[in-house]
Amino acid sequence: MLLIKKRALEDKSIYINEFVDFDSKWLDRARKEFEDCRQNGIILNSSFDDCTWILTNEHKYTRLNFVFPQTLFQEQISKKRRSLSMSFEEFNNAVKAFIIFKIHYNTQNKLKALLLFLIKVVENTDYFHPKKASDWLDGYRKKERDSSMRQINDFLGFIDFLPISDIHVMKVQAQEDFESMKESYYMVQKGNSLNRRQLGEFQSYFYFDKLFKQFWFHIATESEKLYYYPLFLWWELTNILPLRPTEFTLIPYNCLIPNSEGGYKLTIRRTTLKGINKKFVFHKIDEDYELFDYPIPFHIANYIKDYQEKTKKFGDSVFLMNYECFLSFLPPFSQLTLKAKRGQLLAPFSISTLDTILMHFYKDILQGKFNLEIVSKESNKENRLLTNELKDNEEEHFIKPTQIMKINLGDTRHFALINMALSDVNPILIKDFTGHSDINMSYHYFGHIDKIVKCISYNKFKELRQTIIDEGKISTLRPVTLNSIKSILNKDNERYRVVDLGKCFSPKFYEGDITHCVEADNGDCFNCKFIELSDKESKEILENRKMVLEKEIKDDGIYFFNMITKYKGYLNEEAELNRSFLKLQQSTNEYLNLEQK
Template sequence: MELRTKIGSINNDAIIEKKKNVEYKTFDINEYKEMFQQLVATNYILGSFEDIHWEIPEKLLDYPIILSFDIEIHYDLNKTLKGYTILRLISGRSPLTIYNELAVLKKVILATNGFQDIKAFESLLEIQSTNYSYQGHRISTDVKRFLSFHKVENHEKIEDICNNFSSKKLTSRELPLFEDIMIFDDIINDYFRNYSSDETFKFLPIMIWWLLTNVLPMRPSEFLLIEKDCLKVIDNFRNPYRISVPRIKNESSSPGFVIRHDLIEIDKSTYDFLSRSIKKIKLLDIDSEYLFPVELLTMFRKIRSKKKNSRMNRRDLDYLKKEFYEKVVEGIYGQYGLERIKSGDTRHFAIINMCLQGFNMLSIARMAGHDEIRSQYSYFSHAEHFAQSYVYRLAQRKIETKVSNNIGNGIIGWRRFIYDKGKSKTINGEENIVGRVQYGTCMEQKDVFPNSCIEYCEFCSNYRFNPSINEHQEAIKWLLDSSKTLEIKIRESIELMKEISTNLANSLRSANDDTLKTTSRSLLTYMDMKATVDSRLMEAKIFGNEEKF
């Protein structure tokens, strides 16, 4: 197993590390105990080496992580797991990562009778790969790493099984159904816009989570570390509004983490909304440096039990989101059976949003905290499905509200709440409209026509599709052809953006960056145009029955 230790630094960003391969027998038991005591001395871990349970006071999660070494039936392996865990902690792995690794290794040890039953290990991997593709890959990775630290009798056979499994192509990270995401987006925007602030205040952290993390790719732990005084105004800038966002950086060669704060530009509407929200929270007169003190959760409970944590943690956010689904999504809006969005999913939505809007891979990597640029490439596998689902939902919304929304500032969350463009255009008397055009009516005012005219009527918000009886079938085919053409253009645009992004990461040429932005603008235009055409097909009750034509 590779052990990383920090031996110095050049500046705040450049760290000098020493790497070496170690095995369990590299150190004797007393050396492991000494390393454990060093962690105790720095208050990184609580307890004694001989204890069954070790407690790590995890500051990010704001609740302790308990590491349990409770497989005494395999005494030697239990002791080896302690040495392995200590080295993983010293190497800078996060407590939660180590907790999950330990759970996996204990599960394998118990299922295989201490790595003796090879068939049981193969069966375990097959079951996990069938139901949870990533979990199976994770087991093989964790087991290989542990066996490089401690060579069991059958280690070569087990490593071969792990290697064969690891070579299988992994599917992209599973996200909730995009249609369910869009429905949730509709609900959260309608709820906070149309219900009183007294009624919605309980769920204000959910609204801010949805707005911010759908645009800024933030981990839930980073979101919950936002400080109460996070808003800034920087003079002498055309747009002076900023928000200070925490960024967590795990130390790769030592226990712990560092937090830096990035100032991110936001517009005035967003600034004003967040400012109003922060003032409401401050009126509670809660003594906390954080934007989301734990009292925001406990003050609305019938039984107010005292919580040890001073701010909302990941469990609290998940609990509040569960309540929002039960009381608002299901209780008020009657939407049962939606696939529920995890707190960390919005970070992936934000990255997909950025991909579709033409941000280059370097910008996305920096914003998302990815160490490698290629981490973003998998998001393009979601992008086409995301775009299709959004177009379908937007087409439905155009029918429901009779508005022509523009999608220029993102896909979900932020754009829809801050930029409410849902205003139907009123026509002052039909005697002043342009009148009959191909397969329909132009509702534009004569005194501004044709200055406001676009090239194709079927994409115009002022166009009403109402063909005569004798031209109805021909008119429907006209719309269907336009819809299919736009579907091809959307798919081609996403593929081109993926190719450009790869080249951009390799060459950093500004010409590629400009092409990426231009392609993104075209993509968003195609999506809006297709939604307009598809909404007209839906009105004609044709959409989904194209085979008849």
């Protein structure tokens, strides 16, 4: 028996649950569902019986290949003497029916992943042979780090749907193990999320921003700007609005709305298929995405208008990103191939198009013009910067000035959400953009906030250090530290008083006025901008305080995101949400102040 969701015919906003039994009517039901999807343009095939189905959601194609081993199936009957209660054709049709019944539960990527998972299970268990199935489950539990709980859950629904007589052995064991596997899986996911990103990644983020702006405003030719403009808009826009890559590629062409104050709002599409607001999957852009308007800085609006002007010659476009402009940079044969492959799509400019441009930027610009070494997150496992876990006695380090890690298209959403949390953005708006109900996403997005703050302070130090060196105020023959820089900056103010932690250059404190002391958390010299630490003991205390703050920032970030996830709009919840928001900002500001000591 299989549970499916259907839209009510009399009211399209209402969804009802139905059960489908494996009886004489299930195949007719599946074929009717297939035909409905074909009529709606979701499936491009003409026949349910095709071995390969081609699906589309108007901005990409997905191929589903139903390639189950027929010889293996026949061996189970002839050699293993199993009574499978169905023919191979019936089994294949059962899989197709299962997929078609799930088509409005899942995105097309998830449907493909589910089908590949079913094929893998069949091949590894000899069509759910009791002994093979037991061995496979035992091995699978040891690999739950790589598993998908959604696929496992759907798989349980699939084997419950099949009438194979001896499949109950696997069914019982799988159901008994499912809860323990799920608990273990989420514990592992939590650990993975906390360890996933390292300092080198965040440093590369700031470095990428600096180099991109240097290239764009000082080096790029008009031809290069035309090719890299989608990437430039992606970088500028998704760093302030945490859009998913697909949401960015689906920004409508007429997206700028002037306001009465001379500024602009930007119309964007946001998916309805994520988190607690997940709806029925239509596989249509207008129904799976909703339009929202957000104010944007004036300079970004000008970039968009400039891009629209430059791409007019390539013809009209429904979406902001112009696919014909991208094609114009390719050889004629490649243009013809891509037009034939994606020409029927409503939105041909996809994530893969944007990723191609990003790859060329790393290869031709960062590597070719800036002579940087592109460091992969997945390769070079001996480099401790790239590993997911550090040993207890190891410490993370920043990458070399000649290196940069590759940024993925989805990374800017991660950084934009953290940046919103560290700024004065309304926490309710941050919640609106997160759109996730899974508590583990808090670790994914905010479990590294301490490292972002550390990189911010590190980059501020580098800029200050270079300014001091350029002005010839300090010798580069000795180490340049924050304290030595502070000593140079304080040379113009010789008047100070000696205090327990070093020298206080507060002009008010020198005259006997303790106003600055009160402002610095009632006499806490660590939080005072006028202190210059002078002895080793004070510096050790400072480093210990910074370590404590790093943990506080990470914990405060995770707690803040948890509050966002749970927020329902009640008065007491809003007060706690604002409190956690302010606490996160307070910890961050204290850390940045300490880094200036």
